[in-house]
Amino acid sequence: MSGASLLTFARGPAFEVALAMLIFGMVWRLVGILALRRSRDYSEGRKTAGWVSGLRVIFSRSWPQAEFRERVLHWDIVSYLFHLGYAVAILGYLPHILLIRNLTGLRWPGLPGGAIAFAAGIAAASLLALLGHRLTSPVLRKLSNFDDYFSWFIAFVPLITGLMAYYNIGDSYQMVLGLHILSGDILFAWLPFGKLMHVILFAFSRGKTGAVYGRRGAAI
Amino acid sequence: MSRPDRVIPIHPAPAPPSVVADALMREIAAALSRYAQDGQPHVIDLSAMPLSEDDTQRLDEQLGTGEVAIEIRSLLYTRVEETRYAGVWRVRHEDPDGSMRGEQIEITDIPEIVRASAADIGRSVQRLCADRAEEDA
Amino acid sequence: MKEETGDETVLDVLERRGLTRRAFLQVCAAVTSALALSPAEAARITQVLASKPRPTVIYLSYQECTGCLESLTRSFSPGIASLIFNDISLAFNDTLQAAAGEAAEEAKDSAMKKAWGKYVLIVDGAVPLAENGAYCTVAGRSAVSDLRHAASGAAAVVAVGTCASFGGLPYAAPNPTGAVPVSEIVRDRPIINVSGCPPIAEVITGVIIYYTTFGLPALDRLHRPMSFYGNSIHDRCYRRPFYDRGMFAKTFDDEGARQGWCLYELGCKGPVTHNACPTMKWNGGTSYPIESGHPCLGCSEPDFWDKGGFYRPLSVPTGHWSRAGVMGAAAAAGVVAGLGAAVAARVRQDRTHKPDAGGDTNQKTPKS
Ligand code: SF4
Numbered sequence: 163m164s165g166a167s168l169l170t171f172a173r174g175p176a177f178e179v180a181l182a183m184l185i186f187g188m189v190w191r192l193v194g195i196l197a198l199r200r201s202r203d204y205s206e207g208r209k210t211a212g213w214v215s216g217l218r219v220i221f222s223r224s225w226p227q228a229e230f231r232e233r234v235l236h237w238d239i240v241s242y243l244f245h246l247g248y249a250v251a252i253l254g255y256l257p258h259i260l261l262i263r264n265l266t267g268l269r270w271p272g273l274p275g276g277a278i279a280f281a282a283g284i285a286a287a288s289l290l291a292l293l294g295h296r297l298t299s300p301v302l303r304k305l306s307n308f309d310d311y312f313s314w315f316i317a318f319v320p321l322i323t324g325l326m327a328y329y330n331i332g333d334s335y336q337m338v339l340g341l342h343i344l345s346g347d348i349l350f351a352w353l354p355f356g357k358l359m360h361v362i363l364f365a366f367s368r369g370k371t372g373a374v375y376g377r378r379g380a381a382i
Numbered sequence: 383m384s385r386p387d388r389v390i391p392i393h394p395a396p397a398p399p400s401v402v403a404d405a406l407m408r409e410i411a412a413a414l415s416r417y418a419q420d421g422q423p424h425v426i427d428l429s430a431m432p433l434s435e436d437d438t439q440r441l442d443e444q445l446g447t448g449e450v451a452i453e454i455r456s457l458l459y460t461r462v463e464e465t466r467y468a469g470v471w472r473v474r475h476e477d478p479d480g481s482m483r484g485e486q487i488e489i490t491d492i493p494e495i496v497r498a499s500a501a502d503i504g505r506s507v508q509r510l511c512a513d514r515a516e517e518d519a
Numbered sequence: 520m521k522e523e524t525g526d527e528t529v530l531d532v533l534e535r536r537g538l539t540r541r542a543f544l545q546v547c548a549a550v551t552s553a554l555a556l557s558p559a560e561a562a563r564i565t566q567v568l569a570s571k572p573r574p575t576v577i578y579l580s581y582q583e584c585t586g587c588l589e590s591l592t593r594s595f596s597p598g599i600a601s602l603i604f605n606d607i608s609l610a611f612n613d614t615l616q617a618a619a620g621e622a623a624e625e626a627k628d629s630a631m632k633k634a635w636g637k638y639v640l641i642v643d644g645a646v647p648l649a650e651n652g653a654y655c656t657v658a659g660r661s662a663v664s665d666l667r668h669a670a671s672g673a674a675a676v677v678a679v680g681t682c683a684s685f686g687g688l689p690y691a692a693p694n695p696t697g698a699v700p701v702s703e704i705v706r707d708r709p710i711i712n713v714s715g716c717p718p719i720a721e722v723i724t725g726v727i728i729y730y731t732t733f734g735l736p737a738l739d740r741l742h743r744p745m746s747f748y749g750n751s752i753h754d755r756c757y758r759r760p761f762y763d764r765g766m767f768a769k770t771f772d773d774e775g776a777r778q779g780w781c782l783y784e785l786g787c788k789g790p791v792t793h794n795a796c797p798t799m800k801w802n803g804g805t806s807y808p809i810e811s812g813h814p815c816l817g818c819s820e821p822d823f824w825d826k827g828g829f830y831r832p833l834s835v836p837t838g839h840w841s842r843a844g845v846m847g848a849a850a851a852a853g854v855v856a857g858l859g860a861a862v863a864a865r866v867r868q869d870r871t872h873k874p875d876a877g878g879d880t881n882q883k884t885p886k887s
Contacts, residue, residue, distance in 0.1 A: 164666050164741075164821075166738070166791070166820060166821055166822065169791065170822065170826060170837065173826075173835075173836050173837045174825060174827070174836065174837040174838075177836040177837075177838075178836070178838065178845055179588075181836075181845065181846065182845050182846070182848070182849040183849070183851075184849075185846055185849040186849040186850070186851060186852050186853040186856070187853065188853065189849070189850050189852075189853025189856075189857060190852075190853040190854075190856040190857045190860070191857065192857065193853065193854050193856075193857025193858055193860075193861070193866075194856070194857035194858075194860035194861050196762050196857075196861075197857060197858055197861030197862075198861050198864055198865070199864075199865050199868060202870040249606075256765055256767060256783065257783070257832065257833070257834030258786060258834065259835050260832045260834050261835055261836070263753075263834065264832075264838075265717075265842075271765075272765045273765055274763065274764045275762065275763045275764070275765060276763065306543070323730075330754070334740070335751060335790065336789060336791045339790070339791065340832075341634065365582040381582055408740065411632035422709075425558075425561065425562075425826050427551050427552060427555075427556070427558070427561055428552075429551070429552030429555060454541055454545075456538060456539060456541045456542040456544040456545055457533070457538055457542035457546065458546075458549065460541070460545055461547075473548070475545055475548050475549060475552075481803065483548070483549040483553075484543075484548040484549050484551060484552030484553075485552070486548060494543070494544060495541050495544045496549075497594065498539075499541075500538045501534075501540060502540050504885075505534075
């Protein structure tokens with residue numbers, strides 16, 4: 163397939179299908195989880211408003227607990243670097259903003275290309291470091307399954323092809339750009355079906371945990 | 383969108399910084415000293431170079447004009463001019479309508495295009511003899 | 520059109536016309552600068568033009584708008600075109616020649632017959648295949664059979680314009696005439712694609728002169744000469760610093776547009792378009808579309824009509840489907856699937872804990 167037709171495919175049908183899968187999957191998982199039967203709590207709550215601690219936990223879990231801080235802080239920093247770099251590259255680059263505007267009508271000013279490339283470079287480096295950590299830490303390796311590696315890959319490819327396109331690496335720019343957009347499509351399509359769904363579910367799971375324990379009066 | 387005046391200013395492409403003229407002058411100097419040593423002529427085709435207006439102007443200033451200027455009126459119109467430096471020539475070709483068709487800087491004693499070629503001289507001999515014969519007849 | 524063919528060289532022709540070697544050197548100089556030849560090639564050009572028989576050039580037009588020929592003959596001093604067609608090569612061209620009707624066909628046939636197997640065939644326009652090629656006929660013959668015949672006697676084929684190179688406008692969806700590019704019909708001859716709608720005049724002449732003097736130039740994946748199509752517009756665009764700094768014109772008359780900022784947001788296809796516009800420019804080097812404030816349409820690339828719109832940014836989906844319909848259907852299907860999953864989970868729960876055991880029902884909690 164030539165670069166041009168790959169690009170046309172990625173911008174055309176592949177994107178529509180990916181978008182449909184993204185929406186279908188998101189709605190499916192959210193409805194599926196929210197419509198589950200709640201477990202009945204027979205005891206009387208220590209605190210009545212469990213949702214307050216639910217809300218608090220959504221944020222408090224964003225940094226390590228004091229007890230673990232020493233052991234995990236550096237990996238948390240790397241993870242933060244990745245998430246921030248990824249977010250800046252996605253939300254700050256004008257071509258991406260134009261896509262979002264096309265879908266939602268929202269727009270905001272973009273950042274210079276150099277800043278984007280810097281953020282994406284940091285994100286790529288930290289993503290590689292995190293993979294290294296996952297592969298070398300015996301505990302993490304035991305916890306990891308196909309989903310973890312596949313999701314890592316799906317998140318990494320758009321980053322690296324985007325950087326390649328920005329620096330015009332590879333002998334056909336159209337091909338690289340086509341691969342970048344296609345990998346973005348795949349990211350969209352895969353997002354709701356694996357662990358990448360944490361972009362939405364992290365709030366639900368933390369909130370639920372916070373609410374349950376808060377109601378029981380546990381300090382969390 | 384407020385429009386203080388109806389004139390939309392146009393911002394043309396900014397000229398690239400002039401580095402080509404300097405490089406060219408260096409090449410010319412090197413070629414001239416080579417020619418002085420072993421008589422090896424050298425041609426630089428200017429149309430293959432990204433000359434900005436600034437470059438052309440600086441080139442004109444630095445090369446200046448010498449003693450000789452030759453016009454060739456053939457298929458195209460060609461102007462051969464010596465520069466301030468003996469052995470460095472500027473050769474410009476134009477269409478009958480005045481548009482530029484090529485420009486060279488030649489490092490040699492006399493540019494090739496000025497010389498009458500052996501074949502042309504041979505044909506002239508024939509023509510001249512024929513003309514003389516006609517006149518005599 | 521005139522004069523006999525044979526093994527005449529350019530030098531011979533000029534001499535026969537009573538011109539001196541100086542005229543020949545002038546032609547060489549003009550060719551050198553038209554092609555921006557490397558010093559090594561420039562040193563060879565005199566010898567090549569003096570010794571190589573000048574080729575016959577046959578120029579045929581099919582499903583096209585004549586814009587390419589207009590570009591070639593009008594947009595700059597026609598001197599170089601006449602140089603090619605009269606001095607460097609011997610030519611036949613449907614549109615430019617004086618003869619018409621049967622006389623024209625005869626001239627074409629005899630020119631082809633004389634140089635059979637050796638001429639350079641220039642084709643301009645796509646070739647329609649639907650209805651047995653009835654959408655484009657020349658002198659009662661369909662374009663496709665005419666092209667097959669002409670190509671079988673050609674040494675090489677130069678496809679001038681995006682229609683001949685990649686199908687162009689006739690090929691655009693829904694392609695009612697079944698148009699195809701020349702490369703779909705001619706498969707056993709070297710093809711040089713000189714794409715563009717139209718191509719830059721100097722590029723057309725440059726490629727023809729290059730082929731007739733030095734032979735096949737280095738070609739890219741789409742069979743375009745690397746020397747003219749090696750870089751993308753974006754690579755050489757003078758607005759590139761604005762792209763890199765993230766400064767974009769948002770409309771055609773905002774401050775950004777006036778300040779000459781990058782036109783990406785207005786749909787510029789420069790990043791994926793290979794052509795020589797930024798360096799060679801148009802109309803005798805006056806400017807090129809981006810310099811005149813309009814985004815690049817990508818006219819020298821295949822299918823440039825069908826890439827989702829000239830004013831749609833390159834990163835934005837081409838979106839020919841109804842966005843609302845797709846999203847709505849996906850969301851509805853998601854709700855159904857989600858409810859189904861939840862109901863199934865509840866049924867499973869009921870089955871495992873038949874009478875309400877009162878314990879925690881081992882509910883599936885999403886992990887963080
Ligand atoms: S105007 Fe077009 S070609 Fe020029 S820098 Fe912007 S996107 Fe690239």
